[in-house]
Amino acid sequence: MIETGLDPAYNPSFVSMDLSRLNPEQRAAVEHRGSPLLVLAGAGSGKTRVITARIAHLLANHETQPENILAVTFTNRAAAEMKERVGRLVGEKSAKALQVSTFHSFCAGVLRKEIESLGYSKRFTIYDASDQRALLARCLSEFSTGKEAFDVGFFSYRISRAKNRGLAPDTYEPFRYDKYDELLPALWSKYQQALRARDAVDFDDLLGLVNRLLTENPEALARLRERHHHLLIDEYQDTNALQFEIARKLALEHRNLCVVGDDDQSIYGWRGAETANILEFERAFPDARAITLDRNYRSTETILRAANAVIARNSERRAKNLWSKEGAGWKIDLVTATDENDEASCVAARIKEVRARFNLAWSDFGVLYRSNIQSRPFEILFRQLRIPYVVIGGMEFFDRKEVKDIASYLRVLANPRDDIALRRILNVPRRGIGDTALERLNEAAAARGKPLMEALRGASRLNLPDSARAGIEEFLRLLAGTQAALREKGLGAGILHLIHHSGYLEELEKTSPSQAAYEARKEITLEMAGAAEGYAREHPKANLLEFLQEASLADDFRRNLKEKKFEEDTVRLMTLHAAKGLEFPVVFIVGLEEGLLPHARAIAPATDVAEERRLFYVGMTRARKHLTLTTTATRTVRGRTKASVESRFLEELPSECLRYQMSNQRVLEEEDTFPAPNFVTSVSP
DNA sequence: ATACGTGCTGTTTTT
DNA sequence: CAGCACGTAT
Numbered sequence: 001m002i003e004t005g006l007d008p009a010y011n012p013s014f015v016s017m018d019l020s021r022l023n024p025e026q027r028a029a030v031e032h033r034g035s036p037l038l039v040l041a042g043a044g045s046g047k048t049r050v051i052t053a054r055i056a057h058l059l060a061n062h063e064t065q066p067e068n069i070l071a072v073t074f075t076n077r078a079a080a081e082m083k084e085r086v087g088r089l090v091g092e093k094s095a096k097a098l099q100v101s102t103f104h105s106f107c108a109g110v111l112r113k114e115i116e117s118l119g120y121s122k123r124f125t126i127y128d129a130s131d132q133r134a135l136l137a138r139c140l141s142e143f144s145t146g147k148e149a150f151d152v153g154f155f156s157y158r159i160s161r162a163k164n165r166g167l168a169p170d171t172y173e174p175f176r177y178d179k180y181d182e183l184l185p186a187l188w189s190k191y192q193q194a195l196r197a198r199d200a201v202d203f204d205d206l207l208g209l210v211n212r213l214l215t216e217n218p219e220a221l222a223r224l225r226e227r228h229h230h231l232l233i234d235e236y237q238d239t240n241a242l243q244f245e246i247a248r249k250l251a252l253e254h255r256n257l258c259v260v261g262d263d264d265q266s267i268y269g270w271r272g273a274e275t276a277n278i279l280e281f282e283r284a285f286p287d288a289r290a291i292t293l294d295r296n297y298r299s300t301e302t303i304l305r306a307a308n309a310v311i312a313r314n315s316e317r318r319a320k321n322l323w324s325k326e327g328a329g330w331k332i333d334l335v336t337a338t339d340e341n342d343e344a345s346c347v348a349a350r351i352k353e354v355r356a357r358f359n360l361a362w363s364d365f366g367v368l369y370r371s372n373i374q375s376r377p378f379e380i381l382f383r384q385l386r387i388p389y390v391v392i393g394g395m396e397f398f399d400r401k402e403v404k405d406i407a408s409y410l411r412v413l414a415n416p417r418d419d420i421a422l423r424r425i426l427n428v429p430r431r432g433i434g435d436t437a438l439e440r441l442n443e444a445a446a447a448r449g450k451p452l453m454e455a456l457r458g459a460s461r462l463n464l465p466d467s468a469r470a471g472i473e474e475f476l477r478l479l480a481g482t483q484a485a486l487r488e489k490g491l492g493a494g495i496l497h498l499i500h501h502s503g504y505l506e507e508l509e510k511t512s513p514s515q516a517a518y519e520a521r522k523e524i525t526l527e528m529a530g531a532a533e534g535y536a537r538e539h540p541k542a543n544l545l546e547f548l549q550e551a552s553l554a555d556d557f558r559r560n561l562k563e564k565k566f567e568e569d570t571v572r573l574m575t576l577h578a579a580k581g582l583e584f585p586v587v588f589i590v591g592l593e594e595g596l597l598p599h600a601r602a603i604a605p606a607t608d609v610a611e612e613r614r615l616f617y618v619g620m621t622r623a624r625k626h627l628t629l630t631t632t633a634t635r636t637v638r639g640r641t642k643a644s645v646e647s648r649f650l651e652e653l654p655s656e657c658l659r660y661q662m663s664n665q666r667v668l669e670e671e672d673t674f675p676a677p678n679f680v681t682s683v684s685p
Numbered sequence: 686a687t688a689c690g691t692g693c694t695g696t697t698t699t700t
Numbered sequence: 701c702a703g704c705a706c707g708t709a710t
Contacts, residue, residue: 104700203700271699371697434686467686577698599697638696639701
């Protein structure tokens with residue numbers, strides 16, 4: 001039994017939640033009621049613990065039902081983990097009824113039910129970044145801008161940024177007028193029409209449309225407020241303006257809003273994240289309570305001291321100094337390697353040495369880098385040395401060509417108007433429908449204002465080469481056959497039907513440079529069917545649309561594929577971004593060089609490197625016991641070998657926290673008198 | 686329509 | 701070192 005908070009409405013006799021293991025600040029965060037709450041939670045301060053305890057506390061007090069709690073996390077992995085942790089506190093049954101998801105999948109779910117009031121069909125398709133670009137490129141080509149070269153990516157970036165600020169084509173105000181901005185409003189509205197014609201929404205629309213729904217449809221707003229009576233947002237520093245607006249509208253009435261974040265760990269500014277959301281929370285909600293958690297239960301004092309020194313260089317932050325009682329521990333090793341291969345072998349040697357000496361698991365080691373490309377030397381070497389590893393993120397399953405192809409088939413089946421997907425697979429595998437035939441079909445469709453699929457069905461009336469005619473017929477037969485197989489035998493079997501009746505594997509074999517490459521691609525292709533099967537088993541009622549939605553938002557789907565690997569005892573390789581929220585006893589941050597960290601793109605004259613510094617800070621604070629930072633003397637990038645320049649961040653580290661080493665030195669030396677950190681214990685209160 | 690060779694250019698993070 | 705656009709040969 002615990003002592004209660006100050007809320008007079010609070011009745012201690014209901015309490016069965018044990019809060020005695022929380023520190024006073026954590027406990028205050030769990031018990032606060034009646035007004036919005038901002039929890040400024042430093043790295044390793046027990047942030048997830050607070051959120052899960054708060055949820056459990058709400059449930060244990062019978063203050064609400066699980067289905068009325070909406071917890072928003074930044075990644076789906078975090079969502080799954082949160083559900084599991086709440087489950088341990090309140091039982092799996094309650095936990096299952098909670099809604100825990102990312103903003104994007106939450107919005108997708110809302111739109112599936114409510115989008116018709118916004119003039120879209122319920123069967124809408126979600127376009128990912130590459131679909132978006134493809135469609136944008138098509139729109140751009142209609143502007144016949146002559147010889148002027150435009151970068152589609154640049155438009156896509158600007159449109160996305162504008163959308164995330166809640167703007168529309170007619171409210172867009174160019175920041176600085178250039179040739180892009182001149183065209184942007186017109187292109188944007190054309191793009192928006194094109195999406196509409198295809199029954200498609202892009203990632204940003206998911207948020208934008210929900211925000212519109214909440215503004216324009218009072219009944220929907222009331223329903224959602226009723227349903228989501230308690231709102232918790234994790235990683236609040238990474239929310240953008242639109243997400244803030246959605247949360248604000250949902251919470252305005254019941255005011256049960258709890259946000260948890262750390263401005264020092266804001267690393268998604270490039271994606272529209274507004275640190276202002278966290279810095280000015282109290283301005284948006286004047287009755288808000290703010291609680292700071294600055295006791296760290298994760299890292300040694302040495303690591304924290306260094307991390308604090310680095311982050312202190314940033315202005316524009318809510319001052320906070322992490323402290324811990326974990327002991328000084330080892331110094332941070334700063335290793336200079338000759339090149340990126342030497343860097344990899346040095347890390348490998350250290351992993352082996354420390355693992356053997358302290359009897360650790362492979363999964364106790366994390367190797368963090370700034371950009372995905374840096375994983376390669378590590379992968380090659382680890383494979384040679386038989387160090388089990390897994391690359392988290394990187395080339396995601398869903399970015400693979402094979403997977404996109406199969407998914408495009410499914411998308412066409414689910415939404416025949418989706419001609420971005422249709423164009424992608426109409427001639428994959430090759431079936432004689434070349435560019436000229438495609439253009440002719442396209443013209444026919446455009447002339448009558450119909451989707452491309454209509455033109456295919458009426459292809460016999462068009463002037464087309466025989467090969468194309470036959471190909472189209474074959475293609476339509478394949479779709480019909482797959483449709484039937486999906487309906488009669490289920491998702492997995494339907495996809496297998498598609499793979500085996502399309503000649504897809506044969507085409508893969510032909511186009512693969514080697515037998516090994518073919519085998520790998522084949523495996524990916526078949527995995528798609530396996531994953532779908534797994535999904536269908538877990539969600540028996542789900543239809544194709546829902547499956548695709550999960551897949552494009554990378555929800556359960558990717559976990560079915562990857563979770564196994566993640567649970568295995570492997571060294572984890574990942575970007576600094578992907579490492580947020582994780583911790584490892586032993587961490588390596590590699591490539592501490594100018595151009596890499598801070599990244600070249602972030603060094604531009606006018607921009608400051610604050611976000612790169614935060615990224616470094618996030619990386620450092622992942623380490624519990626030991627941290628190694630590496631640089632190289634030379635590095636080969638895009639085939640060019642160049643002398644490396646040490647990262648400016650290294651100078652920001654207090655020298656007394658560091659031990660300088662060369663790549664052939666060991667972690668433990670003969671004369672080493674540092675007391676080894678205790679790798680075994682460390683249970684937070 | 687497709688297969689294949691050449692030359693060019695781009696440097697990051699992800700829901 | 702890619703991956704891509706473009707051009708040429710079949």
